[in-house]
Amino acid sequence: MGPVIGMTPDKRAGAPGAEKVAGLCQIDRMGSLPEAANAAGPKATLVGSDSADDELTNLNWLHESTNLLTNFSLGREGLPVVSPLYDIGEGDDVPSFGQSCYQNPEKKSATSKPPYSFSLLIYMAIEHSPNKCLPVKDIYSWILDRFPYFATAPIGWKNSVRHNLSLNKCFQKVERSHSKVNGKGSLWCVDPEYKPNLMQALKKQPFSSPQR
DNA sequence: AGTCAAATAAACAGGA
């Protein structure tokens, strides 16, 4: 790895490509969400779109998705038997999405890398929390819990998680200056405006993005 | 072949 030079703290603001960071552009390409193509810029258009929102919030596609997931080869290897989308997509009332959704993850997918990008893993973790907010540490835990692959994966995956949180516009940092009781660091939540995009990506990812 | 997003690695700063 090359040396990192010019580590200027104020890079972010000045960086020409700062608005177009790793994020949902691929989602735009994968899914058909033309509005989201402007995700780099103002993120307004997407939410305003009734049809898109409708399409994403109604759960029709979930059935399809579930079937597809079942057919997905890794599905037998410890991935959710029930798509995580079942919980995540259903609005505010949540989740009975627990361990029972998985088939002995410890044993079956210990060596299988999850077919989800880090962004989606983080998204699932956050959406799963009661408050829809999690500190990084809990995001690690959730991922480890559901995808034991990471228990034996090189430690770099945590770096990737943090990298994603930092860089991906889908995730918002929530300072918790008033309560440091729970440890250090901030809470992370999903930017609601990007949620449909993430859902869309979650729907598509396993079938269009084979792992490396 | 070129572009882009994602993954990965690493340096670095700041706080607990």
Added chain:
DNA sequence: ATCCTGTTTATTTGAC
């Protein structure tokens, strides 16, 4: 001093 968290840059890889 050490660990964790967060940010940033660089490189590689694979898909389109």
